Amino acid sequence: MQPAPPVSASAQRLYERTRAQLVQVRTLLKGQASQSTVGSAFLVSGGGHLITNYHVVSQVALQPQRYRLVYTTADGQEGPLELLAFDAIHDLALVRAADGGLAGRKPLAFRPASQGLAKGERIYSLGNPLDVGFAVLEGNYNGLVERSFYPNIFFAGALNPGMSGGPALDEDGRVIGVNVATRRDGQQVSFLVPAEFAQQLLERSRDATPLTQPVYPQLTEQLLRHQQLLVERFLQQPWRPAGHPRYAIPVPQESFMRCWGTTTPADTKGLEFERSDCQMDTHIFITDWLHTGGIAVRHEAYDGRKLGRWRFASMYSRSFANESFPERTTRHRTAAQCRERFVDRDGLPLRAVVCISAYRKLRGLYDLSVLVATLDHPTMGVQGRFDARGVDYANALKLTEHYLAGYAWTGSH
Structure with a gap:
């Protein structure tokens, strides 16, 4: 747990004003009190509706026959919760006190979308960090996260486990976001889901019938919409030039991806290479065992002239063979089905392997992997890999064609 800075008097006053609208959400095994997960939630209606994260309630959403939800208020009141709706894309869920025990409590208000936040504006995150009691943490608004496919708020504050699903408030106690994630590789770098998505979920689902069956059909529908939007936006963007003197290599734009590069030292005596690795955040x-909905693209450009053709051919072939794909069917996905073929890209010979793995409970969605190697030179070459998680079959074909079309000669080959 990251140490929190001292809480100011204004933060303490804000917490005292809003503590009655906060609850802890626990997932319990049915038939016993064994606790599986802990998160936070906050009241958004006088009828006992609460907003939390989808990942906080995901076990109940997917296995309602095994798990149940309960709430605990800051003053110790407890009761059962029922799941009404969820938005997995933005990691949100709408729940309601099933016993009516929260009815009549004043809900938290949302800050109007027309009143934008200024960078540096003070905001306050509330929740139940590490199941040790309700708390308020202070931080600053730092704008939206760059290169994020969906809007997320960059919050300079120390969110900790158990605070997921809690509210982030402005100085007037109005909701501006929902706690969702913290970077584990840095201090006090956290992310919030903008409040507008929580408002939309409440507005369209406040009268929904409680979900009592596994939600795979609804989840599949949401993921299909996401992958369609993702693929359309991705295909609209041209590949960036890789700067290789011999080959045009598909490198994605960085509008919603981050790319990192490495290279061998200039005095390397053996195989020289340059690597690019681009992924979506x-x-x-x-x-906990399955995340989806992203794209990754990488390549390695090899120069083996210092090795000679035979040693280079051996190393180049081993590098291609070392790529891995799912070999066994699991409870989430089938084993990968792979096909290899040789492709001629306007005279540039390519070896291509295309692999598809189907989601077992998310019907119509697949993981796609495309592996490519150039075959035109005895001591030089490029190997690349493209991965898309959770796309339908038609879009898998479009992405494969788009990726292969990114390989070509340069004018100087």
């Missing part, structure tokens, strides 16, 4: 939580 956006991944959609399904379960």
